[in-house]
Amino acid sequence: MLVHPTLDTLQALGLHGMAKAFKDLGQNPEARALEHAEWLGLLLEHEMTVRHQKRFEARARAAxxxxxxxxxxxxxxxxxxxxxxxxxxxxxxxxxxxxxxxxxxxxxxxxxxxxxxxxxxxxxxxxxxxxxxxxxxxxxxxxxxxxxxxxxxxxxxxxxxxxxxxxxxxxxxxxxxxxxxxxxxxxxxxxxxxxxxxxxxxxxxxxxxxxxxxxxxxxxxxxxxxxxxxxxxxxxxxxxxxx
Known part of the structure; x- marks a missing residue:
């Protein structure tokens, strides 16, 4: 797997949560047993969590x-x-x-x-x-x-x-x-x-x-x-x- 180009692409698309999760999963030996759909689901879940946290922080500052x-x-x-x-x-x-x-x-x-x-x-x-x-x-x-x-x-x-x-x-x-x-x-x-x-x-x-x-x-x-x-x-x- 071409790790670095994939990370660069995710960062370029602004998918910073997915990029971090992709890197973390790549370093986790247990993640190799995951199906492609499960892997993708974890990446998307992490991206949603990061985005929700950023929205909360922005709203809290504005409040x-x-x-x-x-x-x-x-x-x-x-x-x-x-x-x-x-x-x-x-x-x-x-x-x-x-x-x-x-x-x-x-x-x-x-x-x-x-x-x-x-x-x-x-x-x-x-x-x-x-x-x-x-x-x-x-x-x-x-x-x-x-x-x-x-x-x-x-x-x-x-x-x-x-x-x-x-x-x-x-x-x-x-x-x-x-x-x-x-x-x-x-x-x-x-x-x-x-x-x-x-x-x-x-x-x-x-x-x-x-x-x-x-x-x-x-x-x-x-x-x-x-x-x-x-x-x-x-x-x-x-x-x-x-x-």
């Missing part, structure tokens, strides 16, 4: 998640009202496929952002596009974009991703301009993508936090009514770990 969190590392033992069955269901990412939303509320220090990033990380692994923003920073970025002509482009980038994570919303009341920005984001994603919101403010108070009644009705109708909810309670995890 810009705040925490390197994973759903496998979630702490269910601490008393904070986290429903294990619900969270495991959400980790399956079916809610993203169905364009439903998720709201995580609770006091400071209960791990809302960490849980949101864990679900975002899992969505990247399942080949969904994800984008993370802290809500105050996003509102500031939108205000700057409106002034320098990037506003429409930024809204399009927010609308394209399958999961948009809006972390740490509230408790400040939105300005009229910010309320309209949020309405644009939610409207663009209705039946097209999912939104994950974390907030220290309970959902019943969100209407007042938006400020303008008509805009608040429109936002909450689209955001809340189709959303799963995780309502955390208890003492701050930071305090318990420090103790």
């Amino acid at each position: 810009k998640l705040r925490h390197p969190a994973s759903v496998e590392d979630v702490d269910y033992r601490t008393a904070r009202g986290l429903d294990r069955a619900l969270f495991l269901e959400l980790a399956g990412c079916d809610w993203i496929t169905k364009h439903r939303n998720l709201i995580i509320t609770g006091a400071c220090g209960l791990g809302k952002s960490w849980l949101a990033c864990a679900l975002g990380h899992k969505a990247c692994r399942e080949d969904f596009s994800v984008l993370y923003y802290r809500m105050p920073r996003l509102l500031g970025t939108l205000a700057l974009a409106r002034g320098d002509g990037r506003y429409a482009k930024l809204l399009r980038s927010l609308a394209r991703v399958k999961l948009l994570i809006l972390d740490d919303w509230g408790p400040e009341t939105l300005t009229p301009e910010q309320a309209r920005d949020l309405l644009e984001i939610v409207e663009d994603r209705t039946d097209a993508g999912s939104i994950l919101v974390t907030s220290q403010v309970p959902v019943p108070c969100w209407h007042d936090m938006i400020g303008i009644p008509t805009i608040a009705d429109a936002i909450l109708d689209r955001l809340v009514h189709s959303a799963y909810r995780i309502e955390l309670s208890g003492d701050s995890l930071r305090k318990s770990r420090s103790a």
Whole structure:
């Protein structure tokens, strides 16, 4: 077998996973007993694994998640009202496929952002596009974009991703301009993508936090009514770990 020309051809075609598997199998004496179909199947399987890993790494970089969190590392033992069955269901990412939303509320220090990033990380692994923003920073970025002509482009980038994570919303009341920005984001994603919101403010108070009644009705109708909810309670995890 002409090993080196075959490796060069695989590399030239961009089949780097197959090239590595071809080299590894060639050095494995047990692989000589494989049929041609089995050999080819192993090469293709390795190529698919490598490509999936590269896609995940690219999606994770683009998501810009705040925490390197994973759903496998979630702490269910601490008393904070986290429903294990619900969270495991959400980790399956079916809610993203169905364009439903998720709201995580609770006091400071209960791990809302960490849980949101864990679900975002899992969505990247399942080949969904994800984008993370802290809500105050996003509102500031939108205000700057409106002034320098990037506003429409930024809204399009927010609308394209399958999961948009809006972390740490509230408790400040939105300005009229910010309320309209949020309405644009939610409207663009209705039946097209999912939104994950974390907030220290309970959902019943969100209407007042938006400020303008008509805009608040429109936002909450689209955001809340189709959303799963995780309502955390208890003492701050930071305090318990420090103790």
